[in-house]
Amino acid sequence: MSSAALLTAEGLTKRFGGVVAVEDCTFSVPTGTITALVGPNGSGKTTVFNLLTGYLRADAGTVAFAGRRIRRPDPIRLYRAGLTRTFQQARIFPDLTLVENLVVAIQQPWRTIVCRAIGRDDRSRAFELLEEFGLVQLAEARAGSLSYGQKKLLEFATVLMAEPQLVLLDEPTAGVNPVMVAAIETRIRELNARGLTFLVVEHNMNLVMRLCDPVIVLDHGTKLAEGRPADVRNDARVLDAYLGA
Amino acid sequence: MHLVVQACILGVLTGGVYALMASGLTLVFGVMRVINVAQGALVILSAYLSWALFTHFQVDPFLSVLIVAPLIFALGVGVQLVFIRSLRSEQAEELSLLITWALALGIEGVLGAVYETTYRATNTSYANSAWTIFGYQVSVVRAYAFGLCVAVLVLLYLLLARTRFGRSVRATVQNPSSALLLGVNADRVRALAFGIGVSTAAAAGAVYGVLYPFNPGSHYDLISRLLSIVVLGGLGSVAGAVAAALMMGVVEAVVAVEISPVWSSFSYFVVLVAILLLRPQGFFGARERTL
Numbered sequence: 001m002s003s004a005a006l007l008t009a010e011g012l013t014k015r016f017g018g019v020v021a022v023e024d025c026t027f028s029v030p031t032g033t034i035t036a037l038v039g040p041n042g043s044g045k046t047t048v049f050n051l052l053t054g055y056l057r058a059d060a061g062t063v064a065f066a067g068r069r070i071r072r073p074d075p076i077r078l079y080r081a082g083l084t085r086t087f088q089q090a091r092i093f094p095d096l097t098l099v100e101n102l103v104v105a106i107q108q109p110w111r112t113i114v115c116r117a118i119g120r121d122d123r124s125r126a127f128e129l130l131e132e133f134g135l136v137q138l139a140e141a142r143a144g145s146l147s148y149g150q151k152k153l154l155e156f157a158t159v160l161m162a163e164p165q166l167v168l169l170d171e172p173t174a175g176v177n178p179v180m181v182a183a184i185e186t187r188i189r190e191l192n193a194r195g196l197t198f199l200v201v202e203h204n205m206n207l208v209m210r211l212c213d214p215v216i217v218l219d220h221g222t223k224l225a226e227g228r229p230a231d232v233r234n235d236a237r238v239l240d241a242y243l244g245a
Numbered sequence: 246m247h248l249v250v251q252a253c254i255l256g257v258l259t260g261g262v263y264a265l266m267a268s269g270l271t272l273v274f275g276v277m278r279v280i281n282v283a284q285g286a287l288v289i290l291s292a293y294l295s296w297a298l299f300t301h302f303q304v305d306p307f308l309s310v311l312i313v314a315p316l317i318f319a320l321g322v323g324v325q326l327v328f329i330r331s332l333r334s335e336q337a338e339e340l341s342l343l344i345t346w347a348l349a350l351g352i353e354g355v356l357g358a359v360y361e362t363t364y365r366a367t368n369t370s371y372a373n374s375a376w377t378i379f380g381y382q383v384s385v386v387r388a389y390a391f392g393l394c395v396a397v398l399v400l401l402y403l404l405l406a407r408t409r410f411g412r413s414v415r416a417t418v419q420n421p422s423s424a425l426l427l428g429v430n431a432d433r434v435r436a437l438a439f440g441i442g443v444s445t446a447a448a449a450g451a452v453y454g455v456l457y458p459f460n461p462g463s464h465y466d467l468i469s470r471l472l473s474i475v476v477l478g479g480l481g482s483v484a485g486a487v488a489a490a491l492m493m494g495v496v497e498a499v500v501a502v503e504i505s506p507v508w509s510s511f512s513y514f515v516v517l518v519a520i521l522l523l524r525p526q527g528f529f530g531a532r533e534r535t536l
Binding site: 053055075076079080084085087091092093094095096100103104105116117118158159162 | 406407408409411412413415416419420422423424425426427428429430
């Protein structure tokens with residue numbers, strides 16, 4: 001594992017009225033890792049994702065990505081800088097074809113807006129990704145016609161179109177059948193082997209333990225533990241708060 | 246039978262003009278969830294601009310579209326950026342209704358101050374000409390108007406279906422937050438879409454001034470028709486708006502010749518209510534809510 005942090009969050013805090021969703025949360029995602037962010041329901045994992053991607057504005061704390069402090073996280077700027085994410089419920093464009101879904105994610109110079117919707121190179125890149133994700137035979141189908149698991153794969157493939165450095169996966173295997181879980185795990189491993197860094201929120205602890213390192217545990221919006229999977233698994237505070245043992 | 250066919254021809258030609266006005270309205274709703282009740286007033290503003298160009302500079306009203314449409318486009322982009330963009334998303338639908346209504350009243354007020362309430366019409370040399378095709382009379386002006394509307398609708402379709410901008414618009418319509426997170430500049434897409442939506446009013450306005458006499462208050466009748474077309478077509482669906490507008494044109498024309506012109510306008514609303522009882526989402530609502 002590389003020790004250089006690709007993403008750093010320091011003192012992140014977010015309140016919704018009187019409810020503290022995230023409080024003084026500090027952690028980092030080392031470059032080249034598959035880092036897990038786990039915790040019981042309501043522990044603030046998705047809120048942290050939303051804060052990191054600029055989807056929510058933090059009440060306090062800072063975020064740094066690729067060595068640069070992000071003063072006001074903004075989804076578009078972060079995306080262009082190489083940080084992107086998926087959602088618990090796959091957010092695709094149901095009336096666009098799979099190819100169209102993928103090319104939405106490609107940055108287009110403003111002067112090209114009236115150019116052909118899908119350029120040759122973009123189409124070629126989209127087909128490559130669809131091939132990797134086993135969706136190429138559905139390339140021209142409407143995305144709304146896909147199964148839930150296929151939509152997850154499509155969303156995953158879409159965020160890779162812009163060749164990001166860091167992908168935040170929000171429960172990538174939730175509600176997905178075991179075959180599709182294996183496919184998603186394989187994709188994550190292969191992409192990580194090529195140098196892509198992941199931060200994964202996941203409830204499937206078996207998957208987390210075999211796929212991720214390090215593991216960060218949240219509870220009530222604060223960081224409870226951080227370390228290698230085996231260490232976290234045996235941490236008394238985690239067992240007490242998270243596993244309920 | 247001859248009269249019915251003649252009425253259908255007239256209805257289709259008239260419906261095409263309404264299709265153009267309504268397509269812009271439904272596009273803006275689809276992209277921004279903004280009900281632009283100023284669309285009718287913008288049609289009338291464009292009709293006045295076209296009339297002024299014809300009266301003072303002898304610019305043919307169909308050619309005047311090339312001047313009027315960019316002006317209305319710029320006005321639309323400006324209104325979106327200054328007044329609508331800053332609305333909070335959860336209140337945008339309601340507040341934008343007020344803003345666009347204020348815009349409509351503002352346009353009506355300015356036109357009233359400049360031109361008073363006198364009815365105007367753009368009377369071209371070919372205003373009363375007609376072709377006879379297989380024994381049916383086809384008004385030259387209406388045929389030109391229909392042709393212009395079809396051309397603009399085809400351009401609109403190509404823009405939305407075949408270009409990168411169109412893809413961004415469709416993505417923003419279907420999933421704004423996801424489009425944003427994939428780097429689509431939703432603010433820019435919305436501003437341009439609003440500009441394009443009101444530009445259709447500009448093209449239709451030039452045509453409207455040739456077909457009908459108008460004064461600053463003519464937008465009230467227009468907007469009620471346009472909203473009913475958009476609802477019948479399915480909110481946000483350009484294809485639905487075109488289908489509903491053509492249906493409106495044909496129903497009104499056929500009722501006018503078969504029953505009485507008195508019932509002509511009312512008949513469309515009867516059909517509208519009947520269809521909405523069976524299909525509340527309109528022709529292309531719900532499943533095909535997009536473009």
